[in-house]
Amino acid sequence: MARDQHTQPSRPPQGGTLMLPGTIQRESDYATGTTAEHKGHVPSMFDRRNGLDLPGDCRGAGTVLARIGDKWSVLIVMLLADGPMRFNELKRKIGGISQRMLTLTLRGLERDGLVTRTVYATIPPRVDYALTSLGHSLRTPVETLGLWAIAHLPAIEQARQAFDLSSKGR
Amino acid sequence: MARDQHTQPSRPPQGGTLMLPGTIQRESDYATGTTAEHKGHVPSMFDRRNGLDLPGDCRGAGTVLARIGDKWSVLIVMLLADGPMRFNELKRKIGGISQRMLTLTLRGLERDGLVTRTVYATIPPRVDYALTSLGHSLRTPVETLGLWAIAHLPAIEQARQAFDLSSKGR
DNA sequence: CGGGATCCCCAATGATACTG
């Protein structure tokens, strides 16, 4: 991804990079070595979070991209783009999310500094979630991806149909 | 890092990760309402499998983004960017992927018209995978995202530390 | 070598109940 800046001749340490052990997980998980290499080695280019074999930034990037891979995260960011929103407001808007997941996802976004959580000590309680500037900056790249998806959707659906058709009897 | 290579059956980067409805499923599967929107049909903006809420034609976008959310898909696309590659070559490069997942992912990418699969009837058999032009076009948006991730990684990690720190005693 | 078929486990989510 980024290393394109310094072109590489032949077989560059590819840059792929995603890996997400779990979406949000609390403290416990991060520290815990969920790892455990199995026997031998894992010649992975992205050896879990501490692999240390890629140009540094790529590794961490995976952690970040992981959040983007999460459908709820993206959705929430998009929804908050129009302004702050309350917990249940978000829940209603999204529609298919469970209270639990909404909470977890918001926590993750908050942890990453993408959204802020403001609690109003009123009765009943009120909590507002809003995008931080960092959160707003994420919109562009995400929308770029969204636009690509929309732009190529026809081609992809066509490819799918063709593929499914040709593999009919198999 | 907690690298307890011993104890615990431990799990590799079994990365569960995002939604991926099923990587390859066919259209018919969509109907499978695991989440039947019971009763008062939720006013969800994205009818179940749909992910984004971009205006209008975002219907199938979610399906497409699902593939991007898949860590293996992205990785493979990035790897193939440099040219065609054979099955085991990919497997080795990626390192942490199981044969099964590689096959499944490649099938999905092929189905979506992002990569081509060329079989050489030799002995032993040889199969080359290469990006289609569509696949190549995906690199840009993905890299955009990657660049964002890398660019904001410091800020995010900082936010994480701060967050984790403040929620210490909890 | 590439990859289909199986078995099985566990992280990710949903559903439900309870509290401030």
Added chain:
DNA sequence: CAGTATCATTGGGGATCCCG
């Protein structure tokens, strides 16, 4: 309203064995 705590479910994905 906004969460937190639990329990139950599932399907993603690793490990294996086998075949062309």
